[in-house]
Amino acid sequence: MTKQNVVPAEAVAAITAAAAVASSSPLYPYPPPRSFQKKYLSQLDFAGGRIGTWVESMKASSPTHTKAVGAIGAPVDEQYAAWIMRYPSALTKFEQIMSASKGKQIVMFLDYDGTLSPIVEDPDSAFMTDAMRAAVRNVARYFPTAIVTGRCLEKVIDFVGLTELYYAGSHGMDIKGPVKPRHTKAKAKSVLFQPAREFLPMIDGVGSSSQLLSINPQQLLSLLTSSTFPQVYKSLLERTKSTAGAKVENNKFCVSVHFRCVDEKSWGALIEQVRSVLKEYPKLRLTPGRKVLEIRPTIKWDKGKALEFLLESLGFADCKDVMPVYIGDDRTDEDAFKVLRDRGQGLGILVSKFPKETNATYSLQEPTEVKDFLVRLVEWKRPTMKALSKV
Numbered sequence: 001m002t003k004q005n006v007v008p009a010e011a012v013a014a015i016t017a018a019a020a021v022a023s024s025s026p027l028y029p030y031p032p033p034r035s036f037q038k039k040y041l042s043q044l045d046f047a048g049g050r051i052g053t054w055v056e057s058m059k060a061s062s063p064t065h066t067k068a069v070g071a072i073g074a075p076v077d078e079q080y081a082a083w084i085m086r087y088p089s090a091l092t093k094f095e096q097i098m099s100a101s102k103g104k105q106i107v108m109f110l111d112y113d114g115t116l117s118p119i120v121e122d123p124d125s126a127f128m129t130d131a132m133r134a135a136v137r138n139v140a141r142y143f144p145t146a147i148v149t150g151r152c153l154e155k156v157i158d159f160v161g162l163t164e165l166y167y168a169g170s171h172g173m174d175i176k177g178p179v180k181p182r183h184t185k186a187k188a189k190s191v192l193f194q195p196a197r198e199f200l201p202m203i204d205g206v207g208s209s210s211q212l213l214s215i216n217p218q219q220l221l222s223l224l225t226s227s228t229f230p231q232v233y234k235s236l237l238e239r240t241k242s243t244a245g246a247k248v249e250n251n252k253f254c255v256s257v258h259f260r261c262v263d264e265k266s267w268g269a270l271i272e273q274v275r276s277v278l279k280e281y282p283k284l285r286l287t288p289g290r291k292v293l294e295i296r297p298t299i300k301w302d303k304g305k306a307l308e309f310l311l312e313s314l315g316f317a318d319c320k321d322v323m324p325v326y327i328g329d330d331r332t333d334e335d336a337f338k339v340l341r342d343r344g345q346g347l348g349i350l351v352s353k354f355p356k357e358t359n360a361t362y363s364l365q366e367p368t369e370v371k372d373f374l375v376r377l378v379e380w381k382r383p384t385m386k387a388l389s390k391v
């Protein structure tokens with residue numbers, strides 16, 4: 001795998017906004033022109049950003065795909081054909097992927113929404129199918145498997161319902177290992193990690209006495225002396241309630257403001273409302289996802305860091321014979337794809353039906369194809385394991 005020039009994660013929102021302004025092509029510019037990076041990166045600063053830029057960014061992160069002719073003159077079908085040559089289907093290239101994994105321990109990382117479950121209007125109804133659950137369960141029998149998601153840990157565990165997995169919730173800020181770990185190396189550590197713990201009262205407010213007991217004295221002091229007691233989630237609920245269709249989801253270390261059911265005409269008003277809350281919290285930042293605005297701590301921690309942390313915890317930190325496979329659909333998954341590219345190890349698989357610039361190596365079109373890939377992985381591994389058990 002070769003190293004490439006990659007787009008900084010924080011720049012992606014800016015770049016897609018720039019792409020939306022500059023062209024209606026479904027392809028994001030790659031690498032981004034320097035002028036775009038300079039201009040739009042500065043507008044990512046939340047306090048200074050223009051509403052119009054954010055609305056463009058919201059549109060760019062949630063493009064409407066039609067079979068129209070793209071701005072660069074090629075029909076969308078042709079653009080897709082060119083794109084799939086660059087990011088071939090992981091199903092078509094299955095044999096090739098497996099031969100690259102020979103002698104290596106595969107470690108699976110799976111995003112949840114849009115990867116294991118289809119995108120639906122109501123975030124509380126994003127269930128995965130029983131067939132998908134069975135596929136994930138079987139994969140976890142043979143390979144260490146982690147779910148890496150923007151959702152809060154409790155909710156994703158509830159959706160997936162498998163106790164044998166590793167979970168990294170809140171975009172990797174809430175990591176938990178299985179009760180009885182399998183596949184770990186001798187030097188593996190127990191997995192329980194919350195790098196943004198100090199932000200909890202700010203996002204969620206002081207919810208319980210056990211939460212109070214778990215914060216350190218300095219954090220407690222700053223809480224008690226704070227004049228505007230921080231409860232971002234509640235403030236967002238309150239501030240956005242006049243926008244029909246807006247939904248605020250508490251993801252523990254992050255908050256999602258959904259606009260999938262908000263009329264496009266009201267997107268400007270919604271971003272104003274969100275912005276009016278965030279002005280009070282310079283330690284929080286905003287990134288757009290799939291018809292969602294994600295509010296999260298400014299710490300340098302993302303799904304890519306969570307992947308590295310989990311590899312280390314599993315005892316694979318400096319291993320040459322490990323092959324991490326990360327499957328995801330969203331721009332937050334790009335941080336993990338980038339880590340794999342930079343390590344020159346493992347591979348990223350982007351779930352998308354449409355051309356998208358990405359740091360992944362392969363693609364799959366939708367969750368049903370993800371399931372097919374997982375099933376094939378198990379079918380490929382099972383005979384080897386049977387043969388070994390007879391020796």
Ligand SMILES: O=P(O)(O)OC[C@H]1O[C@H](O[C@H]2O[C@H](CO)[C@@H](O)[C@H](O)[C@H]2O)[C@H](O)[C@@H](O)[C@@H]1O
Nearest residue numbers: 112113119120121123126149150256290291292
């Ligand atoms: O990291 P992920 O597992 O992909 O989570 C990212 C966000 O996913 C969810 O929102 C997305 O899926 C919803 C259900 O299909 C859909 O209604 C929404 O428009 C999508 O953005 C989740 O609700 C968010 O909290 C996650 O941050």
